[in-house]
Amino acid sequence: MIKLQNIEKVYRTSSIETLALNNVNIHIRKGEFVSIMGPSGCGKSTLLNIMGLLDEPSKGTVEIAGSTVDKYQDKALARLRNEKLGFIFQSFHLISDLSVLDNVEIPLLYRKGSARERRELAQEALEKVGLSNRMKHFPKELSGGQKQRVAIARAIVGKPEIILADEPTGNLDSAMGNEILSILQNLNKEGATIVMVTHDEAMAKRTHRLIRLFDGTQVTDSVLSTNLATGV
Amino acid sequence: MIRHLFKLIWNKKRAHSLLMVEIWASFMVLFGVLSLIVYNVRNYMEPIGFDYEDRWVLNLSNNQDTVAVGDKVASIIQRLNQYSEVEEVTRTGSNTPFSMNTMNNSVSYKDVSTLTNFYPVDENYATTMNLPVAAGRWFNKADAVAKHEPIVINNATREKLFGTENPIGKLVKRDDKSFWRVVGVVDNYKAKGEFMSDEPGLFTFIKDKNAWEKEFILKVKPGTDANFEAKLVRDIAGMVKDWNVEVTYMTDSRKNQHSLTLVPVVIFLVICSFLLVNVALGLFGILNLNIAKRKDEIGLRRAMGATEKAVTRQFLGEIWVLATISMLLGLLFAVQFPLLHVFDIAGGIYVVAMALAMGVVYLIVTLCAWYPSQQASRIHPAVALHAE
Ligand SMILES: Nc1ncnc2c1ncn2[C@@H]1O[C@H](COP(=O)(O)OP(=O)(O)O)[C@@H](O)[C@H]1O
Numbered sequence: 001m002i003k004l005q006n007i008e009k010v011y012r013t014s015s016i017e018t019l020a021l022n023n024v025n026i027h028i029r030k031g032e033f034v035s036i037m038g039p040s041g042c043g044k045s046t047l048l049n050i051m052g053l054l055d056e057p058s059k060g061t062v063e064i065a066g067s068t069v070d071k072y073q074d075k076a077l078a079r080l081r082n083e084k085l086g087f088i089f090q091s092f093h094l095i096s097d098l099s100v101l102d103n104v105e106i107p108l109l110y111r112k113g114s115a116r117e118r119r120e121l122a123q124e125a126l127e128k129v130g131l132s133n134r135m136k137h138f139p140k141e142l143s144g145g146q147k148q149r150v151a152i153a154r155a156i157v158g159k160p161e162i163i164l165a166d167e168p169t170g171n172l173d174s175a176m177g178n179e180i181l182s183i184l185q186n187l188n189k190e191g192a193t194i195v196m197v198t199h200d201e202a203m204a205k206r207t208h209r210l211i212r213l214f215d216g217t218q219v220t221d222s223v224l225s226t227n228l229a230t231g232v
Numbered sequence: 233m234i235r236h237l238f239k240l241i242w243n244k245k246r247a248h249s250l251l252m253v254e255i256w257a258s259f260m261v262l263f264g265v266l267s268l269i270v271y272n273v274r275n276y277m278e279p280i281g282f283d284y285e286d287r288w289v290l291n292l293s294n295n296q297d298t299v300a301v302g303d304k305v306a307s308i309i310q311r312l313n314q315y316s317e318v319e320e321v322t323r324t325g326s327n328t329p330f331s332m333n334t335m336n337n338s339v340s341y342k343d344v345s346t347l348t349n350f351y352p353v354d355e356n357y358a359t360t361m362n363l364p365v366a367a368g369r370w371f372n373k374a375d376a377v378a379k380h381e382p383i384v385i386n387n388a389t390r391e392k393l394f395g396t397e398n399p400i401g402k403l404v405k406r407d408d409k410s411f412w413r414v415v416g417v418v419d420n421y422k423a424k425g426e427f428m429s430d431e432p433g434l435f436t437f438i439k440d441k442n443a444w445e446k447e448f449i450l451k452v453k454p455g456t457d458a459n460f461e462a463k464l465v466r467d468i469a470g471m472v473k474d475w476n477v478e479v480t481y482m483t484d485s486r487k488n489q490h491s492l493t494l495v496p497v498v499i500f501l502v503i504c505s506f507l508l509v510n511v512a513l514g515l516f517g518i519l520n521l522n523i524a525k526r527k528d529e530i531g532l533r534r535a536m537g538a539t540e541k542a543v544t545r546q547f548l549g550e551i552w553v554l555a556t557i558s559m560l561l562g563l564l565f566a567v568q569f570p571l572l573h574v575f576d577i578a579g580g581i582y583v584v585a586m587a588l589a590m591g592v593v594y595l596i597v598t599l600c601a602w603y604p605s606q607q608a609s610r611i612h613p614a615v616a617l618h619a620e
């Protein structure tokens with residue numbers, strides 16, 4: 001589902017050069033729930049951005065849902081992001097001037113479909129995260145956990161095969177964090193491949209597989225559970 | 233997508249209110265200026281109706297001299313006709329073409345009445361000015377003894393008073409006691425120049441011994457110069473002691489009339505451009521700032537599948553939605569002008585001005601939003617999401 005080979009990422013600014021990722025090789029299979037851990041600044045977000053086609057590696061090849069990304073052409077990338085990938089961020093990234101429902105509809109604006117279809121899919125996604133009673137609310141009227149559930153609804157509204165979550169529980173207390181993880185686990189059971197960056201060992205333990213990074217290098221890759229919801 | 237943009241703008245309407253007021257004000261000012269311009273351009277395109285090149289106006293004033301003025305005028309006309317430089321001579325009232333003088337009053341036919349300009353002229357006026365007679369005839373000497381004084385009307389008067397009826401031979405009511413008989417019709421006659429609208433007008437007949445009208449229009453040979461002008465003034469002044477004799481070229485007075493129209497237009501245009509430049513700069517600044525503040529949103533949209541083009545389109549689309557809302561508000565005001573007939577101007581002029589004003593506003597906002605929108609689309613999604 002996701003195949004990274006010999007990935008290297010160098011950030012160059014006028015004064016310094018940072019090697020954010022160094023020879024990373026990861027193969028994530030369909031239906032896996034993978035967590036990524038490591039100290040702050042070790043390259044977790046960079047890795048996730050490369051998987052999510054938000055950033056271009058300096059070296060190496062990326063394969064997403066069967067298509068190898070060699071030419072980083074805007075239109076093709078946008079399409080892959082839109083159809084295959086769903087993103088969840090630590091700081092939610094909801095648009096404050098749009099209602100919950102309108103926020104959730106955003107990915108659907110960048111593909112074909114009627115307003116009515118968008119509405120129905122967004123409502124469906126919000127039901128899945130238990131927020132169908134907050135559709136007309138604005139982000140500022142929601143708690144942190146609720147905001148993250150909206151973000152999850154937005155990530156899944158387009159029915160992507162892959163969900164990438166960068167510290168989705170980082171801004172939440174443990175009760176809310178557990179709630180979010182349960183939702184992700186359910187999505188995984190329904191077939192989604194999930195990659196989640198986390199700082200929380202307990203959260204990581206509830207996933208299938210744990211990849212540890214240190215200073216841009218992949219140090220361990222351990223299978224925690226083999227009971228995948230769907231096959232390879 | 234439009235609905236989405238509309239919601240985005242609507243939910244931020246308070247933050248956008250200043251911008252909306254600015255766009256609204258620009259639209260209103262543009263509408264005003266463009267109405268004025270369209271009005272004048274339309275007038276300009278209407279033919280003036282007569283020739284003015286090589287036409288000189290000779291103006292006499294008899295001052296204290298009241299002895300046999302009519303006879304003196306007659307002999308001056310005779311003298312004028314003798315110059316080989318002068319091809320035609322005609323006698324008129326003081327409201328010669330392009331002059332600052334106006335004479336008008338209301339006339340009526342049946343129960344329709346209209347305010348009409350009066351132009352006293354003689355039998356040579358049409359030929360001297362090359363003013364074509366469209367129907368009926370021009371004046372002749374015999375008109376001096378007609379029971380009802382004859383008039384020639386222009387087309388605007390004909391339309392106002394007669395509609396589709398044939399005006400020739402009809403009596404037009406001048407006042408409670410007297411009538412004029414229409415003997416002819418001319419097409420356009422825009423005595424104040426090209427920028428004047430083709431107002432209703434009628435020509436009255438100056439009889440031979442009339443002592444009142446002492447303006448003459450001379451059609452001179454092409455190339456006749458100031459030497460002849462000086463000689464002419466000297467000769468005439470010699471014939472009538474203590475009279476003032478003055479010559480003006482019609483082309484000069486035409487220029488004066490044009491300035492009278494154009495100077496205010498230019499002033500308005502300058503003020504308007506100033507305002508628009510201000511608005512444009514403000515808009516540009518606000519948009520740039522907006523985009524810096526919305527990096528997050530841009531990154532998010534890119535992550536959700538927006539192409540660079542889609543981001544550009546979104547920001548342009550937002551400003552168009554904003555401009556449209558502001559201008560709809562402006563249109564609400566603007567349509568009052570034709571609806572309430574605030575000025576005596578054809579409704580079509582306002583419609584054209586509204587369309588042009590909208591076009592200009594869209595153009596300006598697009599130009600202002602173009603660069604910031606391009607910048608927005610170039611923001612790298614990972615970088616945009618990083619910024620917190
Ligand atoms: N846009 C960037 N420009 C320069 N350096 C960057 C950029 N993004 C990340 N880095 C650097 O790359 C390294 C890895 O960053 P990141 O992937 O965000 O770490 P993590 O998510 O594990 O905390 C850090 O040293 C960070 O400073």
Ligand SMILES: [Mg+2]
Pocket residue numbers: 044045046166
């Ligand atoms: Mg990070």
